[in-house]
Amino acid sequence: MAKSVVAGIAAALAATALAGSALAADLPVKAPPVVAAPSWTGVYAGVSVGARWADNDWRTSDIAPNFAGVFVPTAGTSGAMDSVAARFGGYLGVNWQFAPSWVAGVEGDFGWADNNKTANALPGTAGLFFGAPLVGLPAGSVKGTWDGSLRARLGYLVAPDTLIYGSGGVAWQRVELSASCTVVPGNAFCLGIPHNDTFASTRVGWTVGGGVEHMIGGHWVVRADYRYADFGTWTQPVFVAGGVGVGFDDRFTAHVTTRTHTATVGLAYKF
Secondary structure, three states: OHHHHHHHHHHHHHHHHHHHHHHHHHOOOOOOOOOOOOOOOEEEEEEEEEEEEEEEEEEEEOOOHHHOOOEEEOOOOEEEOOEEEEEEEEEEEEEEEEOOOEEEEEEEEEEEEEEEEEEEOOOOOOEEEOOEEOEOOOEEEEEEEEEEEEEEEEEEEEEOOEEEEEEEEEEEEEEEEEEEEOOOOOOEOOOOOOEEEEEEEEEEEEEEEEEEEEEEOOOEEEEEEEEEEEEEEEEEEEOOOOOEEOOEEOOEEEEEEEEEEEEEEEEEEEO
16 A cells, blocks of 8 residues: 555656646746947047157258358267157047947047157267367257147947047147257357257147057946157257357257157046
């Protein structure tokens, strides 16, 4: 009898299990929630930190034009005055996502760095005057401070939250030139009066670059960015004030070509 009771219980449990399985099969299966891809369309603002490399070439010409033929440069007429400095900045832009993996936009940025390079003597100022070596050669510097740009951007989404992009547009760079010279005994470069000239100019040029951005949480965007900029050549007469007199001519002309390489990392908020 005990065997028949056990067999009955086992049969009842098996029937219950089969009924439960059939009921579960009839229940609708709930699909996993769909996570919407982040949208890159919108306005964003951010801050950045990095470095700016200044690639400056200084060329000297027209030394003492009143004494043409008697001044003979012997150390060449040009030289590099390069520097590197930390750069801090901010940026503001707007994006439009289309097609659906492409993103186009416009961005403006502003930054500051203290790029400063001094040379003593200035490139191209060493030489002979009336056959004798010059002394008291002029010193000077090239300094870059603030910069800015306005650029178009075009990027491709390699993942819904990761964008690679290129950019290009117009750029500005504040550049300062300085030159000084004292009158010393002997065959001095400056024969008239001591000079201490400083000139400043906001240079306008072009820029191209690119980078990668990654969206975090739908609103925060981190980036790594690189840009090259070319600001052309600034031609500046030097030691003109009081530089010409009877028996002397202290003047020369500086030609400074300015280019920059800027690499930054940034953090922005997309509104």
